[in-house]
Amino acid sequence: MNPYSIVFDVGGTAIKAAVTTKDGQVIESTVETYPAYSNQSRAFLLDYFYQLIQKQASKITDKQHTFAGIGFAYPAPCDYEHGISYIQGQSKFDALYGVSIMDAVRERLEEDAQLRPRMEPNYRIIFDNDARLFGVGQWFTGPAKQVDKSLCITIGTGTGAVFIDHGVAIKNKEIYDHAYRESIIDDYISKRGILKIAEEAGVPTRWDVRDIADAAREQKDKASIAVFHQFGTMLGEVLERYVDEFQPELIILGGQIAKAGDLFLPSTRDYLKERAPQFHIAENGSHSTFAGISAIIQGFSE
Known part of the structure; x- marks a missing residue:
């Protein structure tokens, strides 16, 4: 079966989430908006991000479906290649300054006996800025193609x-x-x-x-x-x-x-x-961002 992607659009007050198909289409029943809790501690936020991944994965109840990866549209400044947040003094995610969220997610995923078997062997975790992902989404599923x-x-x-x-x-x-x-x-x-x-x-x-x-x-x-x-x-x-x-x-x-x-x-x-x-x-910027994450996870537009 074609693998899905677990996708997030992270903001200072809310985190939008969904699961997308291989061709970048959003599965509407998986669309959620969660509070960001962006002023919480480092330990809380890292655990919380992973809990959201687990929640989104659980929305796909057919265990035969696998996941190609997990992706985040994340605010700048950020080292997107390594998923390291450099936000400071913006009243959001200050506790994650200098932290590789990507590594933290991967560590938890590798120890997750339920979710890890559902990931593709070559799964990816990606971070990028929302504007670039929006554009990639417009190419992947929109008129830019x-x-x-x-x-x-x-x-x-x-x-x-x-x-x-x-x-x-x-x-x-x-x-x-x-x-x-x-x-x-x-x-x-x-x-x-x-x-x-x-x-x-x-x-x-x-x-x-x-x-x-x-x-x-x-x-x-x-x-x-x-x-x-x-x-x-x-x-x-x-x-x-x-x-x-x-x-x-x-x-x-x-x-x-x-x-x-x-x-x-x-x-x-x-x-x-x-x-x-x-x-x-x-018309729907979030869906375009989600599609862009799906495309990058699969190696398109790079």
Whole structure:
């Protein structure tokens, strides 16, 4: 039988989990959201992570099914090759600083008389950042597979990016810290970037991005519409150099801010004019991340 993968998307407040098939499809009955307990001790967290692996594995009741591996989308900074967390001073997972979560998981797995026999002989444990995994997932199960070159951008609390060239997600090619205007891209193409524009436009400061989007769509509020127009233009300015250098046929947007793409993408296209590639907004970012983990476990896109 085709082996499954046990996959996690780790955040500071919650950990999303699922089991995926060999072709990257999420088994919906296995999707769970667990509390992260990210301020707990090192011993607690390492045991807790492994308990979540056991819980997810137990959702596949047919013991004939094996697992190809276990994968984590984990926040930066992290040594992803060795699964070592270097998060510090962010009020999450501080206790795991300098700890190889990968080694801790493997040690527990090798001693697990119930789960170890269900793992493939050459099983893998992988760690990677969520933006790269999102992009790989869009190639593995999404529209990026239909083109030679695509650029996947996640927009939320910051800016994530992955460049996919003929099925390979190029490593160490982030854009968040590249210079833009008076600072870096991350300060503008993000939630805080939109809220800064909104503040300057006189939008009520108590409003979040969703409130501004609702006002633009439902109330046709001119100030709110102008916020997304300016944000879309800024996104076009940021994308211009990467469109010229990398020449992607498709740009895929994910993350919470992408849900407002109908409000800002027209301005992005207007800025890029005839150089604008096709754009696609991913509907389920978590499922794409899960698919990306499954792909990497199986050795795709490396």
